[in-house]
Amino acid sequence: METKNWQQEQERLELVRNKLQVRISELEPEVAGLHDQAADIRKRFWEEVTMNTSTNEDFEESFFTINQQSAVLAERERGHKRLMQQWKNMKHLLPSPYFGRIDFQEKGINLREQIYIGVSSFVDQDGLSFLIYDWRTPIASLYYDSSPGPASYVTPSGSIEGTMELKRQFQIQNGKIHNMFDASETIGDDLLQQVLGNGANSQMKSIVATIQKEQNAIIRNDKSRMLIVQGAAGSGKTSAALQRVAYLLYKHRQTIKADQIVLFSPNPMFSSYISTVLPELGEENMQQTTFQEYLDYWLDSSLRPEDAFDQIEYVLTAQGTPGYEARLQGIEYKTSETFLQALQNYRLWLGREGMRFTGIRVQERDLITAEQMKAKFYGYDDTLPLINRVVLLQEWLLNELASLERLEREAPWVQEELNYLDTEQYVEAYRMLHKEKEVFDVAERYAAILKNNKSQPRGDEGDFDFTQREEGLLRRKIVKEYFKPLRKSVKKFSFVDIKGIYGQLFVDEAAYQEKANGAAVPAQWPEICRQTKEMLDRNELFHEDATPYLYVKELIEGVRTNTDIRYVFVDEGQDYSSFQYEYLKKLFPRARMTVLGDFGQAIFMQSTSLAGDDSPLVRLFGEADTSLFCLLRSYRSTREIVEFTKSMLPDGGDIVPFDRKGPKPVLTRLDSRENRDSQILADIAALRGKGLESIAIITKTAAESREAYESLRIQGNETLQLITKETMNFEKGAMVIPVHLAKGVEFDAVFVYDASPEAYGRDNERKLLYTACTRAMHRLHLYTTGDWSPFVQALPVDLYEISSYSAR
Ligand SMILES: Nc1ncnc2c1ncn2[C@@H]1O[C@H](COP(=O)(O)OP(=O)(O)OP(=O)(O)O)[C@@H](O)[C@H]1O
Secondary structure: OOOHHHHHHHHHHHHHHHHHHHHHHHHHHHHHHHHHHHHHHHHHHHHOOOOOOOHHHHHHHHHHHHHHHHHHHHHHHHHHHHHHHHHHHHHOOOOOOOEEEEEEEEEOOOEEEEEEEOOOOOOOOOOOOEEEEOOOOHHHHHHHHHHOOEEEEEEOOEEEEEEEEEEEEEEEOEEEEEEEEOOOOOOOOOHHHHHHHHHOOOOOOHHHHHHHHHHHHHOOOOOOEEEEEEOOOOHHHHHHHHHHHHHHHOOOOOOOOHHEEEEEOOOOHHHHHHHOOHOOOOOOEEEEHHHHHHHHHHHHOOOOOOOOOHHHHHHHHOOOOOOHHHHHHHHHHHHHHHHHHHHHHHHHHHHHHHOEOEEEEOOOOEOOOHHHHHHHHHHOOOOOHHHHHHHHHHHHHHHHHHHHHHOOOOHHHHHHHHHHHHHHHHHHHHHHHOHHHHHHHHHHHHHHHHHHHHOOOOHHHHOOOHHHHHHHHHHHHHHHHHHHHHHHHHHHOOOEEEEHHHHHHHHHHHHHHHHHHOOOOOOOHHHHHHHHHHHHHHHHHHHHHHHHHHHHHHHHHHHOOOOEEEEEOOOOOHHHHHHHHHHHHOOOOOOEEEEOHHHHHOOOOOOOOOOOOOOOOHHHHHHHHHEEEEEEOOOOOOOHHHHHHHHOOOHHOEEEOOOOOOOEEEEEEEOHHHHHHHHHHHHHHHHHHHHOOOOOEEEEEHHHHHHHHOOOOOOOOOOOOEEOOOOOOOOOOOOEEEEHOOOOOOOEEEEOOOOOOOOOOOOOHHHHHHHHHHEEEEEEEEEEOOOOOOOHHHHHHOEEOOOOOOOO
């Protein structure tokens, strides 16, 4: 780059930074002042409005004043928020105001415009000249989508044609240009090389400066209800998802707030890993959750659901134990669309017969029996949907409870409870009677009437039968205490025996066929039934049962919906079942969905192919309302690592590595576990010496992680961390981690702890090994103390190196 250009750019940078600095200093007192004003109005709000309700006019007047005051307050607060945001954006821009420049000559206009692009816009004092354009503006898409030459971009009012005459990229730190490239490619590889060559971080970074064309298409797509992204490992799916959130928040800033977007993450640690990207882009974070959190929240608290991690641990460690094959068949069946259909059929059956209820009891006595409820339920008009009949039954129960509560006050057990009340409770009742002024007044008046009519002397309060009233009050109180939880549980539909209703599907094949009109069941159905019932009897639920269980619950009690949420993002989308997608669609009826995943990394049992012809995801909203994108270029790992990993997948041939060079993956075979552990520790030390900080020793299971962690520590490494499903934060350093928790994150170096056929031999373990290896950015090492996994043996030998320490 010519020195003259460099100098001009540095001068322009200084100019913009000065202007930013001036605006920031101007805004500072304003921001502080507005804050005080808003706080002051809020404080005086109620002092200034006195509610006068003497006449209708007065009332209206007061109402009007309150409305006016609150409108002023809201406007101030909005103004405050706007200014505050501007101020924050400018502070954010100051150290590195922009990362790109394009010169664009619009057709028919004789002006070559220089467009500088940064994380937010900055307009000069005149209010017209954009010194920096937000990367999300329509014109900025030129930077991501086009190369110098004829180019066009789309605005809400149509397409703008012209010529891009220059495209420049900057690396600016603390107000100094460190690097500058004139790119001929869409986004030149030079900058990307530099960015990708850096070390892994404990938090994900934003990619706005180097978004690729195919990623930009995903980020800006706002057409279809469902957007599906199938992308190779490291192709930037999560990155695209997060920049897309930022884009949507910008594009719909008048109508959508960050808390109307929710992202489903694979685990809490991943949530923390990605939590800094949006703030880095000057936006608030969307809501983040996991599907498990949702299940735990809505399932009856008396049930203990197994989580996805325990399920996979079982699948990977229990081969050969009794019932294993049946469980696997059960998982496959219960996460299928066939089962979903069967449950819908079951609802029809329940409309005719077989509903199960839980009787309401008090003091070991039936108040309303399950049989009464059933009779009442099937007495309703059978053309009414199930849910409506359940609601009718609920209303009936609440009325019944109200009458029973009145009757119950005279029950002998209440008398008994009365005898056991202590003095304090009596005193409290006495006080309450006095507090109820009306009661007291009536008593007084009653006493006076008595005196006049019967010429009896007017007695003191004692003449009014306080004792009797007090007893009545206490009886009411005692019974109320017992009935309150009953009413509450009726309101929560606890009278419907969901556990029984779900459980009765798993009696035998004939019963299942009758109830659910289900298509063919798996061969081991009797054993599947036995296992499911056994869990339910222990008030536990297999992970594969949790969503269907909730589904049945909602078929009967009505669907829970959240109409606030407008966008749902599902990351690692291959790990959700059709069931779960159906569920999410129902739960967020007003939301558009973005699902990102990689079928090559489908390591859980409940997996869904995102893009194939038979993808249930495409069916969810229909083809016409679905956009499908495929990302094939992989950015995370060096070319050598991608060549190695993609060869493990039968259909990995399409994956294209980004051309970043590094050493080939290294295979090390040791003759004992001790030797392997000490070699791993030596290799960690060597890589640390080379400046690689984040190193993951990846194991197949959580149990293996614990063992590896212990034995490595015995060998003397104190700085290792063990990652478990409870780990909330992702910290830099060396760690031992099972592959299912390493999903979605990345490390400078990955050590596959045991790449033997015992660990990765079966076909469903191929994707586990692939997922583990694709976590590596710069270095990949595999170890074994015996043979190599067949997936490694099958690789061309020129894709890896054998370590010189290997045992022959
Ligand atoms: N356009 C880009 N510019 C710079 N870095 C990028 C770009 N796209 C992706 N990356 C980097 O590549 C790495 C992988 O990205 P990301 O985690 O988003 O991929 P992914 O497809 O979700 O991966 P996986 O499915 O393997 O978890 C990250 O370090 C990310 O910053």
